[in-house]
Amino acid sequence: MIHTIVFLLSIIHFSTTSTNHAISDFLLILFSLSLSTNYQFHPDMALPNGLSTSHSRTPLFSFAVIADVQYADIPDGRSFLGVPRYYRHSIHVVQRAVTNWNHHNNIKFSINFGDIVDGFCPKPDSITAVQKVLNEFDKFDGPVYHMIGNHCLYNLPRTKLIPLLKIPSDNLRAYYEFSPCPEYRFVVLDAYDFSALGWPGDHEVTLEANQFLREKNPNSDKNSPNGLIGVDRRFVLFNGAVGKEQLRWLEGTLQDCDQRNQNAVVCSHLPLDPGAAAPEALLWNYDEVMKIIHKFKCVKACFSGHDHKGGYCVDSHGIHHRCLEAALECPPGTDAYGYVDVYCDRLSLVGSDRMASTEMIF
Numbered sequence: 001m002i003h004t005i006v007f008l009l010s011i012i013h014f015s016t017t018s019t020n021h022a023i024s025d026f027l028l029i030l031f032s033l034s035l036s037t038n039y040q041f042h043p044d045m046a047l048p049n050g051l052s053t054s055h056s057r058t059p060l061f062s063f064a065v066i067a068d069v070q071y072a073d074i075p076d077g078r079s080f081l082g083v084p085r086y087y088r089h090s091i092h093v094v095q096r097a098v099t100n101w102n103h104h105n106n107i108k109f110s111i112n113f114g115d116i117v118d119g120f121c122p123k124p125d126s127i128t129a130v131q132k133v134l135n136e137f138d139k140f141d142g143p144v145y146h147m148i149g150n151h152c153l154y155n156l157p158r159t160k161l162i163p164l165l166k167i168p169s170d171n172l173r174a175y176y177e178f179s180p181c182p183e184y185r186f187v188v189l190d191a192y193d194f195s196a197l198g199w200p201g202d203h204e205v206t207l208e209a210n211q212f213l214r215e216k217n218p219n220s221d222k223n224s225p226n227g228l229i230g231v232d233r234r235f236v237l238f239n240g241a242v243g244k245e246q247l248r249w250l251e252g253t254l255q256d257c258d259q260r261n262q263n264a265v266v267c268s269h270l271p272l273d274p275g276a277a278a279p280e281a282l283l284w285n286y287d288e289v290m291k292i293i294h295k296f297k298c299v300k301a302c303f304s305g306h307d308h309k310g311g312y313c314v315d316s317h318g319i320h321h322r323c324l325e326a327a328l329e330c331p332p333g334t335d336a337y338g339y340v341d342v343y344c345d346r347l348s349l350v351g352s353d354r355m356a357s358t359e360m361i362f
C-alpha cells in the first residue's frame, strides 16, 4: 500500500507542475480516498520519500486573497469577449469574503489584487465607488494590502488612488514589501509604473509609454492585440511594465531575502508567466522581471489578477504562478475569493466556489 501512496504522491507532484490543476485536484481526491479507505495514516507520519502531509501541521500563518472586484453601480454587462460581468454583485462577493475570513479567525492579512472599480463606473462616482468597496474591506479583522490595476487608473489618477488605497509610496510609485513573519517576505509590484495609463498626459512616462506602444502595436486602437502573435499580444494599452528603478528595487529586495533565508511571494496585478494567463494579460516586461526573480532562490510563488478566468503553472525554475479568478464574473450568489495557508515548504490556496484550490509545493 505504501508504494501506492508514494506512486500517487509522485503523480500529484508531477501534475502540480502542469497547467492542468483540475487533474491534480482529481488526483488529490483520489489520494485522499486511498488513504481514508485503505490505509491507517498517522497525521505526523513521514513518507519514505521525505514528504509528509501539510494538513498535519499548523500553518505559519494564513492570508486572504481576492482579485478584480471591478465594482460599479451600473447594470450587468459583458467583456469584449462576451463574458458576463456583474458590476453590482461584485461588492457582495467582497462582503461574503470578509465575513468568511473573519470567521476563519486566523487570517493575518488580506491582499486585494487590483481593479477595485470598473472602467465603466461614471467618473463623478469613482471615489464613492472605491470608498464603498474599501468600507467593506475595513470590516476585515486585519490589514488589507492593495495594488493598482488598469481599471483603477481609468477612474482615478495616482495622486488620488495611492492615498485612498493607503499604498506606501515614494514619488507616486505603488510598489512595496512587507514581512509578516521572519520566514516570509511579500513583494508587491506596481505593474503600471511604466504605462500610458494613470500619469498626466504630458508626463514623461506617458510620452515614453505611448512611443513604446506605437513601436510594438501597429493597431490604431492600442487596446487591440489584432495581428500580434503569441506573447507579443501583451503589447496593448491596458497593460504596463515595471520601470527601471523598480527593477533595481526588486533585485535588491530579493537579494536581501536570499541573505536572510526568507521565502518570497511576489504579488502583481499583471501575470508574470504565459503558462498561467492569456498572452494579452501579461506584464509588458514579464521576461525582464522573471530574469531577476530567477537569479535568486527565495521566490516560491507569484500571484496575480487581471486575467479573469484565472490560471496556474509552475515555471522552469519551480516557481508557482497563480492568476486568481475574478470576483466580477461571479453570477449572483456565487463567489471567487480564498485564503492561503503558508508553510515553510508549501502554500495551500483554499478557494471558495469559482476560485480553484491549489497546492503549491516547493
Ligand SMILES: [Zn+2]
Pocket (backbone or CB within 6 Å): 115, 149, 150, 151, 269, 305, 306
Ligand atoms: Zn486589470
